[in-house]
Amino acid sequence: xxxxxxxRGADPVISPDALLKEVELLASEGARFTTxxxxxxxxxxxxxxxxxxxxxxxxxxxVRMAKDEExxxxxxxxxxxxxMENEIREFFGVKIINLAIDFKCRMLLSEKSLQxxxxxxxxxxxxxxxxx
Amino acid sequence: xxxxxRARVKSPWILHYCTGGCNGCDIExxxxxxxxxxxxxFGMLNIGNPKHADVLMITGPVNWKNREVLQRLYAQTPDPKxxxxxxxxxxxxxxxxxxxxxxxxxxxxIPVDVYVRGCAARPEAxxxxxxxALQKLEEKRSGGVAHAAGAR
Amino acid sequence: xxxxxxxxxxxxPVLPEAIQLQLTCEDERVVEVLPVIGYMHRGIEKAAEAxxxxxxxxxxxxxxxxxxxxxxxxxxxxxxxxxxxxxxPRAKYLRVVWSELSRIHSHMLWLGLLxxxxxxxxxxxxxxxxxxxxxxxxEMTTGQRVIQSSCVIGGVRRDIDxxxxxxxxxxxxxxxxxxxxxxxxxxxxxxVKLRTVGKGxxxxxxxxxxxTVGPTLRGSGWADDARTLGxxxxxxxxxxxxxxxxxxxxxxxxxxxxxxxxxVELVIKALDQMPEGDLTVTVKSFPEGxxxxxxxxxxxxxxxxxxxxxxxxxERLKVRTPTFSNIPALLVMLPGCELAxxxxxxxxxDPCIACTER
Numbered sequence: 001x002x003x004x005x006x007x008r009g010a011d012p013v014i015s016p017d018a019l020l021k022e023v024e025l026l027a028s029e030g031a032r033f034t035t036x037x038x039x040x041x042x043x044x045x046x047x048x049x050x051x052x053x054x055x056x057x058x059x060x061x062x063v064r065m066a067k068d069e070e071x072x073x074x075x076x077x078x079x080x081x082x083x084m085e086n087e088i089r090e091f092f093g094v095k096i097i098n099l100a101i102d103f104k105c106r107m108l109l110s111e112k113s114l115q116x117x118x119x120x121x122x123x124x125x126x127x128x129x130x131x132x
Numbered sequence: 133x134x135x136x137x138r139a140r141v142k143s144p145w146i147l148h149y150c151t152g153g154c155n156g157c158d159i160e161x162x163x164x165x166x167x168x169x170x171x172x173x174f175g176m177l178n179i180g181n182p183k184h185a186d187v188l189m190i191t192g193p194v195n196w197k198n199r200e201v202l203q204r205l206y207a208q209t210p211d212p213k214x215x216x217x218x219x220x221x222x223x224x225x226x227x228x229x230x231x232x233x234x235x236x237x238x239x240x241x242i243p244v245d246v247y248v249r250g251c252a253a254r255p256e257a258x259x260x261x262x263x264x265a266l267q268k269l270e271e272k273r274s275g276g277v278a279h280a281a282g283a284r
Numbered sequence: 285x286x287x288x289x290x291x292x293x294x295x296x297p298v299l300p301e302a303i304q305l306q307l308t309c310e311d312e313r314v315v316e317v318l319p320v321i322g323y324m325h326r327g328i329e330k331a332a333e334a335x336x337x338x339x340x341x342x343x344x345x346x347x348x349x350x351x352x353x354x355x356x357x358x359x360x361x362x363x364x365x366x367x368x369x370x371x372x373p374r375a376k377y378l379r380v381v382w383s384e385l386s387r388i389h390s391h392m393l394w395l396g397l398l399x400x401x402x403x404x405x406x407x408x409x410x411x412x413x414x415x416x417x418x419x420x421x422x423e424m425t426t427g428q429r430v431i432q433s434s435c436v437i438g439g440v441r442r443d444i445d446x447x448x449x450x451x452x453x454x455x456x457x458x459x460x461x462x463x464x465x466x467x468x469x470x471x472x473x474x475x476v477k478l479r480t481v482g483k484g485x486x487x488x489x490x491x492x493x494x495x496t497v498g499p500t501l502r503g504s505g506w507a508d509d510a511r512t513l514g515x516x517x518x519x520x521x522x523x524x525x526x527x528x529x530x531x532x533x534x535x536x537x538x539x540x541x542x543x544x545x546x547x548v549e550l551v552i553k554a555l556d557q558m559p560e561g562d563l564t565v566t567v568k569s570f571p572e573g574x575x576x577x578x579x580x581x582x583x584x585x586x587x588x589x590x591x592x593x594x595x596x597x598x599e600r601l602k603v604r605t606p607t608f609s610n611i612p613a614l615l616v617m618l619p620g621c622e623l624a625x626x627x628x629x630x631x632x633x634d635p636c637i638a639c640t641e642r
C-alpha cells in the first residue's frame with residue numbers, strides 16, 4: 001500500500017533563493033518534475049515541489065515565502081514545470097520570474113474571469129466587479 | 133429554394149462544440165454516430181464547419197474564455213438554426229454551479245431551443261432531443277416560431 | 285521561406301474537446317507550436333473548497349467523463365488514507381473491476397479516435413462498437429454508462445452479485461472476440477503503420493525529463509506505472525506494466541492496445557479472486573492533515589493532494605492530471621513534422637482537455 005498521509009515535519013523547508021541550487025542537484029541525480037502545490041497560508045505562501053526519482057519515489061521540497069517575494073522559475077532546468085508555474089502565477093498571483101514560456105496570466109482565465117481565484121484572503125476588493 | 137429547405141429538415145447537419153463540461157456528454161454524442169445508435173441512418177451528420185450546420189449541439193456550462201467562441205459559432209451558422217443544450221451543466225450549470233469560471237448554462241450566452249436532460253445525457257435522450265429540434269426547425273422554416281429561447 | 289502561423293482548433297473535427305495549437309509552418313513543415321489552453325477551465329479546485337468533503341466525489345467524477353471512475357477512486361482513496369479508514373476487501377476488488385473497465389472503455393475510445401484522425405473511418409466504427417460492450421457491462425453493474433458514481437468514501441455503492449457475475453464474464457468473452465479482429469489491424473496494417481511508425485518521436489531521456497506520464501512514457505521505454513504502487517488490490521493481482529521501446533506514435537498505440545488485453549485479464553482475475561464480505565464501512569471522522577496519492581489513469585499518473593483541518597470542508601484540493609504533464613511533450617514531438625501528421629501526433633498523447641484544465 002502507498003503511504004497517503006504526509007508528514008509535514010519530514011520535508012526540507014527552503015527559501016526561494018536556495019531553490020535553483022536544490023533543483024539542479026535533484027536534476028543531476030535523474031529526478032524529474034511531477035507537480036507543485038501552492039498553499040495560501042496567510043500571510044505567506046507555501047509551495048510544495050514534488051519530484052520523482054527514477055525509482056518511482058517522490059521527493060518533496062517546501063518553499064516558504066512572503067506574498068510579495070519573487071520566486072525563480074525552475075523551467076530552465078526542467079521544462080515540464082512551465083505549465084504548472086504559469087497556473088500558480090495565475091491562480092495565486094505568486095511572482096514567478098524567468099518563465100520559459102510566459103502566458104502572461106492568460107493561460108486558463110480570461111480578462112473577465114475572477115482573477116487569482118484560489119487566494120484565501122483577497123488583497124483588496126475591487127469596486128468594479130470582475131467575472132462573478 | 134424549396135428543395136434546399138426541405139432537405140434541411142430531412143437531413144440535418146450537426147455541429148458539436150464542447151464549452152467546458154466533463155466530456156461525458158461529448159463521448160455520448162459521438163456514441164450516437166457509431167453503429168449501435170447510428171443516427172446517420174436518419175440523415176444526421178456530424179460536421180466541423182459551422183457554415184454548413186443546421187443544428188448546434190452544445191455541451192458544458194460555458195466559461196468566460198469560451199463565450200466568444202460560442203457566440204462566433206452561433207453567428208456563423210446560417211438561419212434557420214436550432215440550438216440543443218446537452219446535459220445538466222449546459223442547462224443550469226449542474227454540478228459546476230459554484231465553480232468560479234463558469235457562466236452556468238448555454239442559455240446565458242445564446243438562445244437555446246431544446247434542453248436534453250441527464251448527467252451524462254444518454255444517447256437515447258440525445259436522439260430524442262434531435263428529433264424535437266427537427267420539429268422546431270420545421271416550425272422556424274414555415275415562420276411559426278420566430279424565436280424559441282427557453283421553450284421546453 | 286515565409287512563415288505562416290495559423291490556429292488548429294479550438295473547434296476542430298478531430299478533437300472532441302476545445303484546445304488550440306498555434307502552429308507556425310514553413311511550407312508544409314511545422315517549425316513551432318504553442319498550445320493555447322483555457323477553453324475548458326471551470327475552477328473545480330476552488331469549488332472543492334466550498335463543498336462538503338463527501339460531495340466532492342461527484343465533482344471529482346466530473347473532472348473528466350472518460351475516466352470518471354478513476355477520479356472518484358483517487359479522491360476516495362486519498363480521503364480514506366487521510367482518515368485511516370480500512371476499506372473492506374470486496375470493495376477493493378470491485379474498485380479494480382470498475383477502474384479496469386473504465387480503462388478499457390477509454391482506450392477503445394482513443395483507438396477509435398486515432399483511427400479517425402488518419403481517416404480510417406471503418407476502424408473507428410469497429411472500435412466504438414466493441415466499446416459498447418464495455419459500456420453495457422458498466423451500465424449493468426453500476427447503473428450508468430459513463431459517469432458511474434459507485435465509489436463512496438469507505439467502500440462502494442453497488443455490488444456485482446452472483447446473478448450478475450456470469451453476465452460480466454459473458455460480456456468480457458464477447459469483447460475479447462471483438463478485440464481479436466481489431467488487434468491485428470492496428471498492429472500489422474500497412475496504412476496504419478505508414479501513418480504512425482516514426483511519427484512524433486519522443487526520445488527516451490526527453491520523455492523522462494519533460495515529465496510525461498502513462499502510455500506516452502511507457503511508449504518510450506520506461507516501466508513507470510502507478511499501479512505498481514499497489515493501491516486497491518493491484519499488488520495481489522500480479523500486475524506488470526506494459527512497455528514498448530519504439531518512442532513513436534506506433535509504440536504509444538501498441539502500449540494502449542496491449543493494455544486493453546491486459547485489463548480484460550485483470551477484470552477476469554479480479555472476479556475470480558473476489559472475496560465475500562461487506563461493501564462499505566461507516567465513516568464518521570473528518571479529514572485532517574495532509575495527504576498525497578498517485579493513481580494510474582488511462583492517460584497516466586494522477587496525483588492528488590488534499591489538506592484538511594478537521595472540519596467537513598477541505599482547505600485545499602490539488603489535482604494534477606496526466607495530460608497536464610503530457611502537453612510539454614507536444615513541444616518536442618510536433619516541430620519538424622508534416623502538417624498532415626499534426627492530428628495523429630496530437631492524438632498520440634491522448635489529450636483530455638477537461639482533465640487538464642479542471
